[in-house]
Every structure is written in structure tokens, then in C-alpha cells.
Amino acid sequence: MVWESSLAQVIAHGAEQPVVHFVELVGVTAPDDLVSEVGSALGVRDSVARRDRLTPEQRADVRSRIAQQLDGAPTLLVLDNCEHIVAAVADLVAFLVATVRDLTVLTTSRSPLAIGAERVYPLGRLGAYDGSELFRRRAVAARPGVQLDEDRVDEIVTRLDGLPLAIELAAVKVRAMSVADIARRLENRFELLRGGDRNAPDRHQTLVAVIDWSWNLLSERERRAMRWLSVFHDGFTLAAAEAMLGADAFAAIEELVDQSLLTVVEAPLGFRYRMLETVREFGRMQLIDSGEDGAARAAQRAWATAYADAGAGRIYSPAQFEAMDELRAEESNLADILRQVLADDEAESVIRLFCALGVFWTIAGEHQRVIMLAGPVADLLAEWEPPAEMLEKTRLVLALLLFGAAVTGGSGLERLMAILDRVGIEAADPQLRVMLKVMQAMAGTVARAGAGEPGRPLEDELTELIADPDPEVRARAYTFLSHERENLGDPEGALAAGTEALRLTGTAGGPWPRAMLHAQLSGLYAQLGRLGEAAHHAREAVPVLRRLGADDDLIQTHAVLVTYAVEQGRLEEAAEILAELSEKQPRGGFGSRGAVHGAKAQLLLAQGRVQEGLALFGEVVATMGELPFPGFTDDPDLVPWRVAAEAVTVVSCARHGEASDGADLFDVLMAKAPRLVSRERRSQDYPVTGMLLLALGVWGLLRDALPREESVRLLVLADRFGYSRSFLDMRWELAVADAARLAPGVLERVSAEYGERRGLALVDEARGVIARVVPAG
Numbered sequence: 001m002v003w004e005s006s007l008a009q010v011i012a013h014g015a016e017q018p019v020v021h022f023v024e025l026v027g028v029t030a031p032d033d034l035v036s037e038v039g040s041a042l043g044v045r046d047s048v049a050r051r052d053r054l055t056p057e058q059r060a061d062v063r064s065r066i067a068q069q070l071d072g073a074p075t076l077l078v079l080d081n082c083e084h085i086v087a088a089v090a091d092l093v094a095f096l097v098a099t100v101r102d103l104t105v106l107t108t109s110r111s112p113l114a115i116g117a118e119r120v121y122p123l124g125r126l127g128a129y130d131g132s133e134l135f136r137r138r139a140v141a142a143r144p145g146v147q148l149d150e151d152r153v154d155e156i157v158t159r160l161d162g163l164p165l166a167i168e169l170a171a172v173k174v175r176a177m178s179v180a181d182i183a184r185r186l187e188n189r190f191e192l193l194r195g196g197d198r199n200a201p202d203r204h205q206t207l208v209a210v211i212d213w214s215w216n217l218l219s220e221r222e223r224r225a226m227r228w229l230s231v232f233h234d235g236f237t238l239a240a241a242e243a244m245l246g247a248d249a250f251a252a253i254e255e256l257v258d259q260s261l262l263t264v265v266e267a268p269l270g271f272r273y274r275m276l277e278t279v280r281e282f283g284r285m286q287l288i289d290s291g292e293d294g295a296a297r298a299a300q301r302a303w304a305t306a307y308a309d310a311g312a313g314r315i316y317s318p319a320q321f322e323a324m325d326e327l328r329a330e331e332s333n334l335a336d337i338l339r340q341v342l343a344d345d346e347a348e349s350v351i352r353l354f355c356a357l358g359v360f361w362t363i364a365g366e367h368q369r370v371i372m373l374a375g376p377v378a379d380l381l382a383e384w385e386p387p388a389e390m391l392e393k394t395r396l397v398l399a400l401l402l403f404g405a406a407v408t409g410g411s412g413l414e415r416l417m418a419i420l421d422r423v424g425i426e427a428a429d430p431q432l433r434v435m436l437k438v439m440q441a442m443a444g445t446v447a448r449a450g451a452g453e454p455g456r457p458l459e460d461e462l463t464e465l466i467a468d469p470d471p472e473v474r475a476r477a478y479t480f481l482s483h484e485r486e487n488l489g490d491p492e493g494a495l496a497a498g499t500e501a502l503r504l505t506g507t508a509g510g511p512w513p514r515a516m517l518h519a520q521l522s523g524l525y526a527q528l529g530r531l532g533e534a535a536h537h538a539r540e541a542v543p544v545l546r547r548l549g550a551d552d553d554l555i556q557t558h559a560v561l562v563t564y565a566v567e568q569g570r571l572e573e574a575a576e577i578l579a580e581l582s583e584k585q586p587r588g589g590f591g592s593r594g595a596v597h598g599a600k601a602q603l604l605l606a607q608g609r610v611q612e613g614l615a616l617f618g619e620v621v622a623t624m625g626e627l628p629f630p631g632f633t634d635d636p637d638l639v640p641w642r643v644a645a646e647a648v649t650v651v652s653c654a655r656h657g658e659a660s661d662g663a664d665l666f667d668v669l670m671a672k673a674p675r676l677v678s679r680e681r682r683s684q685d686y687p688v689t690g691m692l693l694l695a696l697g698v699w700g701l702l703r704d705a706l707p708r709e710e711s712v713r714l715l716v717l718a719d720r721f722g723y724s725r726s727f728l729d730m731r732w733e734l735a736v737a738d739a740a741r742l743a744p745g746v747l748e749r750v751s752a753e754y755g756e757r758r759g760l761a762l763v764d765e766a767r768g769v770i771a772r773v774v775p776a777g
Contacts, residue, residue: 031088125162138171225252230283320510365552475504489686489722489759515544529725690723
């Protein structure tokens with residue numbers, strides 16, 4: 001390639017050897033002509049004028065004369081562009097380095113010589129900075145006044161894989177178009193990147209010609225491998241290649257690596273092979289032109305479904321770590337194929353892939369990916385009758401989708417329930433059976449609530465499962481019961497159910513179920529303000545969550561540890577945990593987007609850096625306001641984490657801020673309050689509603705913004721709704737002290753008035769207080 005040639009010229013120019021010979025081999029069309037070409041370049045007698053091809057004896061004679069010519073002063077011999085006659089070059093170089101006393105040979109080639117004396121220096125693609133700098137220099141040389149948008153230049157370099165020639169070809173296009181136009185037209189890079197430096201060889205004047213040069217050096221076996229393997233967007237393993245091409249795939253792969261058409265990457269599970277996107281696109285063009293696209297896609301789908309089946313069979317087992325590792329290694333490829341089979345209405349393939357990916361995403365905490373696919377998968381399954389061997393997998397897919405639909409407020413529930421009714425819930429696996437029964441009960445509860453109809457509480461629906469003789473069934477039932485009680489504003493009841501679930505849960509389903517129960521209990525203890533116990537369960541969960549790559553839950557458990565360290569006055573420890581978390585930069589999802597900033601804000605407040613802490617809380621609110629929630633059909637202003645972030649910020653501003661800090665956000669919560677407790681809402685998240693009520697009550701008291709008795713009523717209602725005390729400023733004892741100081745005796749009187757009522761039983765009371773304090777209109 002031109003970049004290799006340019007680098008070879010630079011090395012030759014700065015060589016320490018007193019004698020340098022540079023021999024360009026691009027014009028040598030046959031291996032037998034190599035010796036003549038090198039001899040001609042070195043001025044060896046009897047080789048310059050000879051026009052016919054040398055006999056073997058004559059070649060041996062000229063080769064000896066070349067060695068004699070070089071056997072003088074220390075010499076550097078550069079042989080440029082060797083890949084098309086690499087075997088002949090290898091033979092000549094092996095002879096010369098063994099014969100000549102002080103000779104260094106530098107060859108440029110897309111494949112190594114594979115001789116003992118060789119040292120290979122692969123030229124990687126350019127990094128972002130170097131690639132962008134090359135583009136800028138070539139663009140300015142082509143049109144000195146060109147306007148170069150930095151982000152667009154970076155985009156072009158990235159999409160061109162950092163390939164120097166491709167970057168140079170793109171840069172010269174600024175003569176006729178803007179950088180933005182170049183970026184847009186890279187969808188058809190081979191058409192765009194034609195023409196360039198007229199002094200370059202013909203094969204370096206278009207991008208397609210560069211790759212075509214290597215393509216023409218391949219045998220049909222290797223060309224077929226390149227065509228078929230181009231369907232992998234995210235690289236592939238040798239096992240995947242063998243599934244596509246057959247048991248002899250390695251020989252073809254080895255040659256593609258030698259020709260620099262494949263790169264080898266050491267991944268956690270072993271070697272992976274990748275094509276640069278430019279090379280892959282060329283391979284896709286060849287695949288389509290050959291008419292083999294359908295066959296290659298079918299082979300890839302067969303590999304993907306078999307791989308998914310193997311992963312799904314091990315993901316709920318003691319081999320869970322290994323199964324997660326294997327699925328993570330191919331997640332991008334499998335997700336890409338899942339989208340394809342969804343688009344092609346291949347229901348069986350969808351089910352097999354989703355059984356693996358859906359569970360993988362659930363364990364990894366990427367619930368939004370499951371939720372986003374609920375609609376398309378339900379559309380496909382609505383008219384499909386699964387064969388008997390696919391019933392169990394279909395039920396698992398429906399369980400995953402129903403859970404997501406129930407969490408997001410019921411979007412698509414009726415359609416999914418209709419499919420489940422047709423398929424049936426009597427799964428062979430007892431764990432799946434209990435999950436389906438719970439999902440059926442949850443779906444019914446949500447559907448009735450949405451229609452304004454009374455129904456049997458989910459806790460009653462779980463009674464039969466809680467009495468099941470199988471401890472794992474009881475454990476799963478108690479897990480769901482814990483979630484339900486927490487959502488209904490009964491954290492103490494949720495804690496009891498979660499503790500029983502942990503006691504009953506074994507290790508047959510892998511380490512994740514127990515780790516998640518520890519994380520769940522950590523959150524419940526934090527919600528109750530019992531941070532020491534919360535930290536204990538967080539520490540139990542962290543190693544497993546980290547090993548599984550469950551980043552969302554991992555971040556939240558770390559946030560608990562930070563908050564506990566701040567509460568105990570161990571500020572350096574809190575800072576160290578935050579630094580470690582930032583350094584590892586796990587990929588958090590919905591629940592953790594603000595967790596790290598929230599924990600850091602608490603640390604800043606404890607350090608006396610009040611304005612920085614409050615500003616960081618403000619950033620959390622802004623971030624939460626920008627996050628969409630797939631499948632959430634309720635008022636977008638009432639997304640739970642958005643309301644929670646606003647409530648925490650209002651309370652912190654009330655306690656630490658100046659007069660104007662948080663006032664606008666208080667007004668926002670006042671406007672949201674009537675909608676949050678409206679009778680028209682399909683479901684009620686009592687702890688989040690409680691956080692809003694606490695924020696209004698604390699602000700009302702400390703800023704004298706509301707009648708004091710009504711402020712205290714809001715505080716008591718927040719407590720009865722099971723609001724989260726996981727942030728230090730939200731602690732109940734602080735609210736009690738505020739009420740005792742500013743409205744003595746009111747908290748005790750209101751508490752006695754409400755008696756033992758909690759959650760649902762006090763919704764009308766909350767509506768009444770909000771109606772009295774929020775201005776009409």
C-alpha cells in the first residue's frame with residue numbers, strides 16, 4: 001500500500017547504512033522476473049538489457065552477482081510491494097541474508113515472507129489524532145482555504161478505519177465538496193474515493209483498487225471465505241468461521257491474515273478475527289455480486305441460533321459466569337442477527353436468539369433492550385403457533401416481555417397476555433412456571449388498575465406459590481412479593497420477604513439470583529435509612545455483579561457504599577470508592593445514570609463544598625430529564641427517577657442552599673403533585689410519590705412556603721408511603737426534628753389521626769392535602 005511505500009522511503013532516506021538500494025516491484029508480473037528486476041535496479045551486468053525471461057541457470061548466476069554487488073559496505077536493500085510474488089521474494093531474501101555479510105533487507109508487503117531471519121512489523125491503522133492530522137494536511141494542500149469541522153473530520157477518519165490511503169483520498173475531495181458532504185457520502189465509500197494523487201500507482205488512485213489488488217492475489221477458497229465472513233459486523237472466532245465454511249476454514253483464514261485482510265485480536269475468550277469496515281464492505285459487495293448472499297446469511301443464522309441455544313442452556317446454572325462471558329463475546333453479532341430475523345419474520349430463530357439475549361440483558365441490567373423489543377416480538381408471535389419443541393422457549397420469551405411491560409406501566413400487556421393464554425403457562429421448568437404465574441398475576445393487576453376496576457392484590461395471588469413444597473419456587477415467589485411490597489410503600493414487609501427469599505435461594509441457578517437478592521436487600525435497607533446493613537449486603541453483591549458485568553446494579557450498590565462512608569465520616573474512603581468507579585467506567589443503565597453524581601454530591605456537601613454539591617444535584621436533575629424510558633406510556637414528566645432526582649435536590653437545597661436555590665424546582669414539584677396522585681394514573685409508585693411529598697413538606701417547613709400543619713401532613717404521608725431515605729438529607733430523623741422545632745406536636749397528632757394506615761389506604765388523604773396547598777388552575 002502507498003502508506004507502506006511512503007514509510008519505506010522515509011526509512012531509506014534516514015538509514016544509517018552508507019549504501020541504500022530501493023527496488024520497486026509493483027511492475028514485476030511473474031516470480032521468475034524478480035531476479036532480473038533486482039539485478040537491473042542494482043546495475044548487475046547481463047541483467048539490464050536482457051528482454052527475454054532468464055533460464056534457471058541464468059537466474060542463479062544473476063542472483064550470485066547480486067550478492068557479490070551487495071557484499072561490500074553495510075547496505076540497506078528495500079524491496080517495495082512484494083505481496084504478489086512473495087514466495088519468490090522470500091527465496092531471494094533468504095539467499096542474500098545468508099550470503100552477504102552486512103546486509104539489511106526491508107520489504108513492504110501485505111503478507112510476511114515467512115523465513116527464519118524475518119522480523120515482522122505490522123502497520124496498524126492510524127489513531128484518531130494522527131488520522132485527523134493527515135486529513136487536515138492533505139485537505140489544506142488540496143484547497144488552502146478549506147473549512148474543516150473537527151467533529152466531521154474525526155467522523156470521517158473513524159469511518160475509514162484510520163486507513164491512510166482512504167483518508168488521503170477522502171481529503172482531496174475537498175476540492176469539490178465540503179467536509180460534511182464527504183462524511184455523508186461515505187455510505188458509498190468506494191464510489192466516492194476515486195482519483196487522488198496522479199503520481200501514485202494506478203492501484204493507489206481509488207480505494208476499491210487497493211483492496212482489489214489483494215483480492216486478485218487470493219485463491220477461490222480464500223475469496224469465498226472473505227465473502228462469507230464479511231457478514232459478521234463484530235468479528236468472529238475460528239469456531240464461527242468453521243460453522244460457516246467447514247472444518248478447513250483455518251487455512252483460508254491464515255492466508256487472509258497474511259494478506260492483511262483480516263486482523264487478529266486477543267480477546268478474553270481467545271483469538272478473534274476482524275475485518276476493517278472498508279474491507280468488510282468490499283467483501284459484502286463481492287458476496288452480493290456472487291449471488292451467495294442468501295446462503296451466507298442462512299449459514300450465519302444457523303451458527304447464531306446454535307450458539308444462542310448453548311448459552312441459554314447454561315445461563316441459569318453453576319456455569320453462569322462462563323455462559324455470560326460467551327454471550328457477551330458475541331452479543332453484538334447475535335443482536336444484529338436478531339434484528340434481521342425479526343425483519344424477516346423468522347419466528348423460531350427470534351425465539352431461540354431472544355431466549356439467550358433476553359436473559360443475558362436481564363442479568364446485565366440492560367432491561368431497556370428487552371423492553372424495546374417487546375412490540376416487534378409480540379407482533380411476530382401474535383399469529384405464530386409454536387411447535388411442541390419450541391413451547392418452553394416461547395414461554396420464557398413471554399415471561400421476559402411481560403415483566404418489562406408490567407414495569408413500564410402496562411404497554412402491550414393485553415396483547416402479550418393473549419399470546420400467553422394461547423401458549424399456556426404450565427412450563428416444565430418449575431422456575432419458569434412460577435415466573436409465568438407471577439407475570440400473569442402482575443399483568444392482571446396492572447390491567448385492572450388501568451381500567452379502574454378493583455382486583456385481587458398481587459400478594460394474595462402469590463399465596464399459593466409461597467406455600468409450594470419446592471424451596472426454589474417459594475424463593476422466587478418471595479422475591480416478587482418483596483418487590484410488590486416495596487412498590488406499595490411497605491419497605492419493612494418487603495425486607496422480610498426479601499430476607500426469606502435469600503434464605504431459600506440456592507446456587508443451582510448460578511450466583512446471580514443470590515447476588516441480586518443481596519442488592520435488593522441493600523436497596524431496601526438504604527430506603528429505610530439503615531445504611532450499615534445496606535452496606536453489608538452491597539459488599540456481598542459487588543463481586544458477583546462485577547464478574548457478571550451487571551453494571552447498572554453494580555453502580556447502585558457502590559452508591560450505597562459511598563453514602564454509608566459519608567454518613568460515618570469516612571470521607572476519604574467515599575472519595576476512593578468514587579474514584580475507582582469512575583476509573584472503571586462501567587456501562588450503567590436507567591437506574592444508575594444519576595447514582596454516581598448523587599453520591600458525589602453528598603460527599604461534596606459533607607466536605608462543606610455546598611454550591612458544588614447542589615450544582616451536581618442540579619446536573620442529575622437535568623440528566624434524568626433527558627433520559628427516555630422505552631415502553632413508558634404514562635406522563636413523561638412523572639418518570640420515577642426524574643421525580644426522585646427532583647425531590648432529593650429540593651430537600652438538599654432547602655437544607656443547605658441560599659434563598660433562591662431550588663425554588664424553581666419546588667414549583668415544578670408542586671405542579672406535578674396533583675398529576676402524580678391523580679385517579680387517572682394506571683399505577684402508583686408509592687415510594688417515589690413519598691419522596692415528592694417529603695420534598696414539598698421539608699421545603700414548606702424550612703422555607704415557610706406552605707402552612708405548617710399541611711407541611712407536616714406531607715411529611716407523615718411521605719413516611720407512610722415508604723419514601724426512600726437512601727440520601728442523607730432525606731433521613732426521617734431530620735424531618736422529625738424539623739417538625740418538632742417548627743410545628744411542635746403536629747407530627748404526633750397527625751400520625752395518631754392516620755393510625756396504622758399506609759400507602760393505598762392514604763391516597764385520598766394525600767390528594768386532599770395536595771388540593772389544599774397547590775394553587776388551582
